[in-house]
Amino acid sequence: MKVLVTVKRVIDYNVKVRVKSDNSGVDLSNVKMAMNPFCEIAVEEAIRLKEAGIATEVVVVSLGVKACQEQLRTALALGADRAILVETEQELESLNVAKLLAKIIEEEQPGMVILGKQAIDTDNNQTGQMLAALTGMAQGTFASKIEVQGDKALVTREVDGGLQTIELSMPIIATTDLRLNEPRYASLPNIMKAKRKPLVVKTPEELGVSIKEHTKLIAVTPPPERKGGIKVANVAELVEKLKNEAKVI
Amino acid sequence: MSILVIAEHDNESLKSATLNTVTAALAIGADVSVLVAGSQCQSVAEAVAKISGVTTVLVADNAAYEHQLAENMLPLIVELAAGKTHLLAPATTSGKNIMPGVAALLDVAQISEIIRVESVDVFERPIYAGNAIAKVQSLDAVKVLTVRTTAFDEAAQEGSASIEVVASVCDAGKSRFVSEQVAESERPELTSAKIIISGGRGMGNGENFKILEAVADKLGAAVGASRAAVDAGFVSNDMQVGQTGKIVAPDLYIAVGISGAIQHLAGMKDSKVIVAINKDEEAPIFSIADYGLVADLFEAVPELTELL
Ligand SMILES: Cc1cc2nc3c(=O)[nH]c(=O)nc-3n(C[C@@H](O)[C@H](O)[C@H](O)COP(=O)(O)OP(=O)(O)OC[C@H]3O[C@@H](n4cnc5c(N)ncnc54)[C@H](O)[C@@H]3O)c2cc1C
Ligand SMILES: Cc1cc2nc3c(=O)[nH]c(=O)nc-3n(C[C@H](O)[C@H](O)[C@H](O)COP(=O)(O)OP(=O)(O)OC[C@H]3O[C@@H](n4cnc5c(N)ncnc54)[C@H](O)[C@@H]3O)c2cc1C
Numbered sequence: 001m002k003v004l005v006t007v008k009r010v011i012d013y014n015v016k017v018r019v020k021s022d023n024s025g026v027d028l029s030n031v032k033m034a035m036n037p038f039c040e041i042a043v044e045e046a047i048r049l050k051e052a053g054i055a056t057e058v059v060v061v062s063l064g065v066k067a068c069q070e071q072l073r074t075a076l077a078l079g080a081d082r083a084i085l086v087e088t089e090q091e092l093e094s095l096n097v098a099k100l101l102a103k104i105i106e107e108e109q110p111g112m113v114i115l116g117k118q119a120i121d122t123d124n125n126q127t128g129q130m131l132a133a134l135t136g137m138a139q140g141t142f143a144s145k146i147e148v149q150g151d152k153a154l155v156t157r158e159v160d161g162g163l164q165t166i167e168l169s170m171p172i173i174a175t176t177d178l179r180l181n182e183p184r185y186a187s188l189p190n191i192m193k194a195k196r197k198p199l200v201v202k203t204p205e206e207l208g209v210s211i212k213e214h215t216k217l218i219a220v221t222p223p224p225e226r227k228g229g230i231k232v233a234n235v236a237e238l239v240e241k242l243k244n245e246a247k248v249i
Numbered sequence: 250m251s252i253l254v255i256a257e258h259d260n261e262s263l264k265s266a267t268l269n270t271v272t273a274a275l276a277i278g279a280d281v282s283v284l285v286a287g288s289q290c291q292s293v294a295e296a297v298a299k300i301s302g303v304t305t306v307l308v309a310d311n312a313a314y315e316h317q318l319a320e321n322m323l324p325l326i327v328e329l330a331a332g333k334t335h336l337l338a339p340a341t342t343s344g345k346n347i348m349p350g351v352a353a354l355l356d357v358a359q360i361s362e363i364i365r366v367e368s369v370d371v372f373e374r375p376i377y378a379g380n381a382i383a384k385v386q387s388l389d390a391v392k393v394l395t396v397r398t399t400a401f402d403e404a405a406q407e408g409s410a411s412i413e414v415v416a417s418v419c420d421a422g423k424s425r426f427v428s429e430q431v432a433e434s435e436r437p438e439l440t441s442a443k444i445i446i447s448g449g450r451g452m453g454n455g456e457n458f459k460i461l462e463a464v465a466d467k468l469g470a471a472v473g474a475s476r477a478a479v480d481a482g483f484v485s486n487d488m489q490v491g492q493t494g495k496i497v498a499p500d501l502y503i504a505v506g507i508s509g510a511i512q513h514l515a516g517m518k519d520s521k522v523i524v525a526i527n528k529d530e531e532a533p534i535f536s537i538a539d540y541g542l543v544a545d546l547f548e549a550v551p552e553l554t555e556l557l
Contacts, residue, residue, distance in 0.1 A: 011377070013512070016380065016511065017377045017380045017381060019380075019381045026376075026377060026380075026381050038493075093358055094349070094358070094359070095352065095353060095356075095357070095358055095359075098353060117493070118493065120377075120378065120492070120493075121376065121377060122361075122376055123361065123362070123375070123376055123377070123378065123492065124359075124361050125345050125349075125361060126349035126352075126359050126361060127349075128349075129319065129345075129346065129347075129348075129349035129350045129353070130349045130350060130352065130353035130359075131353075132319070132350060133323055133349070133350030133351070133353040133354050134353050134354075137423075138320055138421075138423040138424045139319055139320070139346075139350070139424075141319075141342075141345070141346050142342060142346075144486070154427065157342075158342070158486045158487075159342040159343070159487075160341050160342045160343070160440070160487060160495070161429070161431045161432065161487060162429065162430045162431045162432045162485060162486070162487045163429070163430040163485075163486065164316075164426070164428075164429050164430075165426075165427040165428045165429070166316075166318065166424055166425060166426055166427055167424065167425040167426075167427050168423065168424050168425075169422075169423045169424070177486075177493075178476065178479075178480065178493060179479070179480065179486060213388060214357060214358035214387070214388055214389050215358050215360065215385045215386065215387055215388060215389075216385065216386040216388060217383060217384075217385055218371065218384040218385060218386055219383075219384045220376070220381050220382065220383050220384075221381070221382050221384070222380075222381060222382070223375065223379055223380065223381070223382050226518055226537045228535060228536045228537060228538065228541075229523075229538055229539035229540055229541065230539075230540060230541070231530075231535070231540075231541045231542070231543060232540050232541070232542050234542070234544075235542065235544070235549050235552040235553050235556060236556060238524065238540055238542055238553070239553065239556045239557065241540055242501070242522070242524070242540070246501070246522045246539065246540075248444070248500045248501040248521065248522050249444070249468060249501065249557070
């Protein structure tokens with residue numbers, strides 16, 4: 001079985017973002033970029049499926065600017081076999097990403113596609129679900145466990161009430177939650193080896209997808225600032241304040 | 250404007266998230282119908298009929314909808330979307346599971362977790378873990394939205410909408426519900442609790458959460474956790490508050506042994522009053538806490554229980 005994994009290039013999760021003063025967006029100049037943490041979990045899961053003899057090949061895909069190659073190389077260093085970059089300078093909304101990925105799926109015919117449940121920049125949490133709808137594949141979102149059993153997969157999902165297990169007919173689309181696995185680090189020899197692994201570049205035109213604008217960003221503003229309050233000396237003072245000043249208990 | 254809201258429920262009772270979503274819908278326009286898709290869900294339909302401002306309740310009652318699996322829900326909602334201008338669902342794991350696929354089949358975008366309705370096509374939503382607010386305009390004929398429930402009040406329940414039966418049944422046959430592990434608790438649900446006390450890595454182990462439960466029992470509070478506490482196996486995943494867990498905004502949020510990483514703050518910084526108990530006076534949580542107590546939690550929390 002071939003497993004396709006998507007990796008998105010996003011701002012590093014440790015970076016505190018700053019909104020640009022003209023409210024046109026957030027300042028991404030000179031900030032550290034990294035693989036979306038949920039995509040790291042997706043890559044790890046695919047590699048474990050390969051190590052377990054269930055997956056035969058792991059293909060990683062990213063969509064965006066040329067620099068996404070860095071994140072693809074990271075995925076190759078972690079153990080993916082080859083990479084595809086769909087290169088474009090255009091901002092890609094989730095639906096456009098899903099349409100492009102649907103074309104790649106048509107070409108690659110994977111048995112499983114693993115995406116992150118959400119990208120930590122836009123916090124959209126959409127792409128996997130859209131891809132499932134467009135391809136007609138069954139979806140297992142927010143997965144904390146994926147078990148392949150022949151032509152079925154058992155997916156345990158992190159839902160608001162707890163955990164839910166569903167059985168899906170393969171091929172499937174899965175999106176990762178935090179507890180699916182703990183991603184490994186790439187070793188230096190593997191980082192060197194990754195430089196020689198195949199990475200092909202395609203364009204949306206080659207895939208026959210025209211990028212459509214569905215939403216317009218009007219402004220990006222900082223959230224209302226929350227001011228720090230006071231330190232209380234002891235528990236008695238805390239209780240007194242909550243009762244008489246804040247009046248919340 | 251013709252708006253359809255997807256109700257969230259467990260076939261027996263309506264989840265309050267639906268009430269917040271109806272409020273968001275009414276901020277867009279007056280013609281609001283609500284879909285109740287489930288199995289033997291008549292009591293839910295009746296509860297929805299009472300939501301003020303709802304004109305029609307559409308009930309699709311069939312075993313295929315019992316667990317609201319995406320594969321079966323999508324064709325149903327797409328069919329009912331004909332003639333609608335807006336489709337809304339709460340930004341819960343259920344709404345997030347279903348709505349993007351609906352949008353894709355309609356060839357429109359989905360706008361996630363709106364926190365404000367500016368007009369029929371302009372909405373605000375948080376991005377970058379709430380560190381920026383994006384104002385976006387939808388250019389699509391049908392707007393598919395998920396609603397951050399903490400940003401909208403619950404609609405009143407003094408209405409009397411008509412109930413209509415939806416006959417169509419969609420069973421895609423690609424997915425099957427197997428089992429569920431639902432955390433049973435007498436306490437209020439995290440997302441609608443008025444008071445929450447959350448524990449982090451500082452709690453040390455799951456057993457120690459008992460001291461938070463003692464406070465929760467006195468205050469009628471819900472108990473939450475940081476990701477670190479869930480990852481370490483202290484407590485179950487449904488308790489995680491944060492960017493990638495639950496978003497909460499209670500009247501009082503008490504963070505115990507939580508450092509205050511941006512991903513955690515993203516889930517609770519809209520709480521009215523925030524209390525932090527941490528032994529490290531430099532912990533970032535203090536920068537947003539209304540009342541900070543620098544103390545060892547194992548001494549402070551039991552004392553708190555005593556004084557309440
Ligand atoms: C400040 C700001 C301004 C923006 N301005 C515009 C604009 O003007 N026009 C516009 O069209 N859009 C704009 N966007 C949106 C665009 O940047 C996002 O990429 C888009 O919303 C897609 O979200 P998502 O698919 O990453 O989300 P999610 O659905 O949260 O992503 C889920 C998963 O899908 C996969 N995935 C998603 N995208 C990719 C990718 N490119 N490559 C590989 N895997 C991927 C990953 O596995 C990811 O974990 C803006 C966003 C921000 C924050
Ligand atoms: C993609 C991604 C998504 C994430 N999503 C979330 C999310 O949704 N929610 C979330 O919470 N995190 C999330 N995180 C994790 C986040 O970055 C932090 O790692 C996490 O919130 C830390 O949890 P903590 O504060 O409990 O632990 P720590 O940061 O380890 O803090 C523990 C605190 O306890 C204090 N302490 C220890 N012992 C005592 C004691 N005896 N008395 C008093 N205080 C004590 C310490 O001083 C310290 O401040 C996410 C991270 C990533 C990368």
